[in-house]
Amino acid sequence: MEGPRRLLLISNSTLHGGGYLGHCQQHIQSFLGQKVKRVLFIPYALHDRDAYACTAREKFESLGYGLDSIHESCDPVEAVKKSEAIFIGGGNTFRLLKALYDNSLIHEIRKRVLEDGIPYMGSSAGTNVATISINTTNDMPIVYPPSLKALGLVPFNINPHYLDPDVKRTHMGETREERIRQYHEEPNTPPVLLENHLKCFHLHQGLREGTMLLVEGDKATLQGVTGARLFLRGKKPTEHEPGTDFSFLLTDSNLLNP
């Protein structure tokens, strides 16, 4: 064991014309630090992997890191084994998870992150697959993965880029909150953390940052400035400001699931 689990789980890859990962680049730099030289990028969530790798490479090189895209490697499992840090980008969560299974990467990524302690960064769908399952993704099930179980780097669910229902809008589908409530009607369902809560968002004009969850060992902290909402099965959802210590979500998951 080289170090404890280190995760940076970002809600969105872009915010309001800030450019790819522009709103969180300082968090990325302080998370990866000086020791990491190259990042292994996993572009499976988008169809055009070449274009996606170019976008990511440009950004990471501008921050002083080399980037290898796993789809350019002949042996994806070997690429994970050799990686110093992993970044999984957003797109469609079903497509991403299916490709992780198809390429036999679930076990190896878990091992590298949880046992070897290499840093893991996810954005949007890459944050979804870092959690216990993709049961709370907003994405369309365009493909059928062999399971909804994901990397399980944390024992709860995250719903990235949460927006409050716009009450003025003609609304005919379920609201996001109703959808989470339906999830918690199922037995033994874990907590769901909704990032990037719009109510808070509107309080901060000119905002350039979304929400991130920083996990270091057994400590989890809400970062960014937009706040989050926490849903526990059978309880009323609660609002949380940036800086909130969410470490209890890492350990008390049984307690939280009556």
Added chain:
Amino acid sequence: MEGPRRLLLISNSTLHGGGYLGHCQQHIQSFLGQKVKRVLFIPYALHDRDAYACTAREKFESLGYGLDSIHESCDPVEAVKKSEAIFIGGGNTFRLLKALYDNSLIHEIRKRVLEDGIPYMGSSAGTNVATISINTTNDMPIVYPPSLKALGLVPFNINPHYLDPDVKRTHMGETREERIRQYHEEPNTPPVLLENHLKCFHLHQGLREGTMLLVEGDKATLQGVTGARLFLRGKKPTEHEPGTDFSFLLTDSNLLNP
């Protein structure tokens, strides 16, 4: 074979305070006619099946039909075998499809509708499961069904209660259109019909009807007043007014999937 396939695929169960199925009750009556006496209701898409059956029973009795809810039957397959007409209500599409598989109903419903010609009505999730697959549902994958393949009563997908992206809104997830496009990035994906298109909707103030697709044998017609948008793989989406003849979607599916 008692008669040809007869389907009424409704986008939404309620519209703007019109009450449960209020906006489409005349369509229901003319679809079911005088010969049908009792409808078999399938409430699997919602958690509280008793309450759901009460709501549906009240409505159908007011229209002159008896209603049996399948969850009150000891033998669901037998209930389908004996049914005169089937109505599957909305809720969560994943939960619904899983329950159809868990209760071994897929084969029997297909047989009753496609071979015996009993009328099938679906609303929202009940419309999704009538199609070739649930790949284009808007719902959250709160449970994992054994497949995304659905009843296949028609050879294409429907996305019910479609709303155009509100461009004024802070939008951070994919739009519905982007999600459909991602589906069509996958090989051999069928057409997607989006019901209840908001642009048309806004043209009709005080509207009480959504969109319905009426299928009678090899003829499919768009009903209601809100229109729909059609997505074919590799083509630009097209707008369609109520009354559009969509029969070509029932037969030309190979032609439409290059």
